[in-house]
Amino acid sequence: MDSTVTTGTEENVWGGGNQPLGASYGKLMMWFFLVSDALTFSGFLAAYGFSRFKFIETWPIADEVFTHVPFFHGNYPMYYVAFMTFILIMSSVTMVLAVDAGHKLQKTKVIWYMFLTIIGGAIFVGSQAWEWATFIKGDFGALETKGGRVLQFVSADSGERLALRDFAETLQEERVDHEKKNGIWYYQGDALPSYSLNEVVAGVKSDPNVLIRTELVNEDGHKTVLTRDETLKKLNDATLVVEGANLVRNEYGSRLFADFFFFITGFHGFHVFSGVIINVIIFFNVILGTYERRGHYEMVEKVGLYWHFVDLVWVFVFTFFYLV
Amino acid sequence: MAHEHKLEIFRGLLKFKSNTQKIWGVLTFLTLVTIVEVALGILKPASLTHSYFLGMKVLNWIFIILTLVKAYYIAWDFMHLRDEKSSLRRAIVWTPIFLVAYLIFILLFEADYIYNVYKDGFVKWNF
Structure with missing residues (x-):
């Protein structure tokens, strides 16, 4: 909002310089991007639903596919994904807390909460990598x-x-x-x-x-x-x-299951990864005092929106890949 | 920037004293919903897996509804849609909902049709 130069200062709708949606330019653009990204993910998930309904009688049962927990032997369906979901929700919470601290201009708090968010994101991406490795390696043949x-x-x-x-x-x-x-x-x-x-x-x-x-x-x-x-x-x-499984063959059942698994969780994992990178950049900017000098922490709020969106998408991926 | 926060959730049933408190409250709620989902996913009660509504298992309907509930609270409280102007909120929410509902409707119907072709038609695929 500060970077926009406006000449007309009259207080009417067409005079320019007013914000009918009550949100700054940057925040609106972030929302614009998120809506389009949501449509991309919806397209993927709807395509997954299409393939699943097409092979409704032969689709693999997720509980039998994802049964492993790191460092434990045995059959534990769902627990690890539930843990990953919780980690991501938790890092979403630390992100909101960072935004909240930003509104109050509490720099140290923002730094700590951003740090925790980054750690949460890293744990999630690591878990995802482990999940992939287990899936690729296979179980029974x-x-x-x-x-x-x-x-x-x-x-x-x-x-x-x-x-x-x-x-x-x-x-x-x-x-x-x-x-x-x-x-x-x-x-x-x-x-x-x-x-x-x-x-x-x-x-x-x-x-x-x-x-x-x-x-x-x-x-x-x-x-x-x-x-x-x-x-x-x-x-x-x-x-x-x-x-095991790859893009062509898949010991768990329908090949499309593995294809969609790699594609959708991969695309989501890529989002988390880039989210972590963006968070790191903002984290350092906060430490350097960039937003302190700017007088507001709206940038933290904008990356926060992206981060929550990643969490939001995971909620859906979790449901459609592991629960339903 | 929306500095004023609306601190009520569940349509005013629960009112928090501060924004931080509301965040923790929403986290507790989301965790509870996730625990319910995971518990149902592991137990798979026979009463829910053997009853159908609109061609889908009741258990799956429960999962999808709980997911939408979670999505609502993430968007409303974590992404502060609750504090935005209603015009912005509607533009963000209804556009994807309309498009996605249409896409799901059309794709799932088509998929069901193909399923029937595979099942009853002269297509041999299980050999």
Whole structure:
């Protein structure tokens, strides 16, 4: 508002220099950006909803995909994401407190609250990276069929998921990595999974306790488990061993699930990351006393808006990826 | 800049003494809502997963409504929309709501149609 030069000073609507929305130029532009960014995220989430409704019966169950907590072994669905959500809300709170302190021109308080906000953001981005790494690495491994559907394995007596290493046989066979030096031009083969298709198939055939679990969700919200006969028949369709997830293959089920996961949480993570960078810049400006000299801390309020927006988007991502 | 803060939430049911106090109050509320969401997500009560409303599980409706409640309090109290002029607030809120509602409506209907084509049509995809 201070940088705008106005010549007409009459107190009427068309005279210029007045603020019909009661907000400064910078704040309005921040809101303008946030609304357009909200539409971008909505587009992504709506596209996710589209793909999900299209494959409503075979979509992966989030509780079975995100089950890990750092430093703990075992099956803990949701807890870690809930923790991440809380961290982000908490850093939103320290941000509002910084804005509030800014209104009262309390420099030291603003510095401390900004500092805590940055720490919260860093913890969140770190958690996100860990979540990605776990997702990419995978848990149990699966087979992919000719049609691109995923077959997972469960134990017949306990109903627990089985990892490929639990039953795959070790066969004496040549498994050669296709490398650049012996390929045509610079073409390189995909990295080999821990077990070959033959080893997994042989393992299933020799162990009567292994059953195939398909992607189909039944009425109780669980994935369908095939009988032993169906399992052996279904094995003929398998073409690939899949471990972990990337943009092309995904051991958890529908490939689109992994694509949207990487895309949406990645785009959100990028927002958090740039939010942290912007917060750091403003943090140093506060320390240097830039806003003290300017006489107001509106800049803190503007980055605050961006930071809360990131939190707001996460609330939706959390719901649609992990809860619903 | 809006220096005066409106210190009431829940339509005046709860009135705080200072802005700082209101921030902590809203945090408590948001945390409670998140805890409820996570608890429901882990327990998945059968009564809520087996009943449907407009083709979607009641549990999912609860999640979405609680999300909108959280979004409301983040925007209203953390982003101080409560303290802005109503014209600014309406411009910010209703524009995306209108566009997003339209987008969701059109995409989900189309997706459901494709689902039916895959299910009943002569398209083989599960092989």
